[in-house]
């Protein structure tokens with residue numbers, strides 16, 4: 001086997017006190033007791049687990065067997081529940097480990113497809129909620145570095161996967177990811193752009209069957225490790241601006257999806273202002289939008305993920321806890337009725 005079994009965890013990092021104080025005040029209020037266990041996980045990077053998303057387009061000979069021998073297990077049952085139609089659905093292969101192993105990243109080699117992508121296993125939840133079917137036209141509005149675009153391609157063969165990313169540096173990163181994981185024979189399905197996601201709905205109204213808005217957010221895991229207090233202050237100011245941007249991106253997505261189409265909104269923060277409040281604002285301001293039920297999907301992963309008790313109960317939030325350090329990941333599915 002080519003599998004290297006070197007496993008390592010993140011190097012020591014400093015917690016930013018300003019950000020921690022801010023989180024303590026906000027999340028104690030919003031999450032109560034659940035904040036305690038999430039806090040313990042976030043403050044202990046050595047406990048963080050890593051999911052391994054297998055690339056069905058690469059040569060996986062021996063890899064899966066090797067990982068299972070190391071104690072990796074599947075996040076999802078082999079046969080995943082059919083939720084909406086009879087169209088074939090390819091099971092997504094995400095392997096998890098109960099210990100905080102971190103496989104090495106595979107280097108980019110021209111002409112060779114990488115076998116796996118390391119991710120927070122809760123990141124597959126928005127992709128599963130999107131439930132892409134063969135032949136659909138899909139937009140990933142905020143796509144870099146491309147983990148969810150890649151996961152979408154693991155579950156189905158869309159007619160079009162439009163991956164958009166506004167930031168030039170991250171746009172290049174997205175291109176690299178797609179090149180490293182997607183075979184040249186499927187590249188014609190992809191369209192990669194560098195647009196401001198807020199304008200896409202106006203420019204391409206009703207053009208897609210499914211749209212993913214994996215929104216820019218105050219990424220709770222990395223913000224806690226802001227290098228210095230000054231940077232922490234800047235980020236906390238930026239944080240206040242995020243709900244407006246998120247609402248605009250979600251509006252754009254709802255304009256870009258066809259009537260009857262589905263939009264999934266996700267973030268990797270626990271902040272109510274960036275999660276439920278954004279979705280609620282949309283539901284109260286626009287007619288013809290409906291919140292879709294995700295109970296079946298949530299039940300299928302509830303052995304692995306801890307979920308927060310949300311107030312108001314709009315969408316679902318994976319919240320890290322001891323031994324199941326996945327998340328934070330908020331997910332909500334909306335339908336454009338007309």
Ligand code: SAM
Nearest residue numbers: 142143144145146147148166167196197214216
């Ligand atoms: N979906 C990605 C993945 O799974 O790999 C992660 C996306 S990250 C949470 C959010 C992304 O949105 C960032 O790369 C950020 O640069 C991008 N972004 C921020 N503002 C945007 C905008 N106005 N339009 C499009 N993308 C934007």
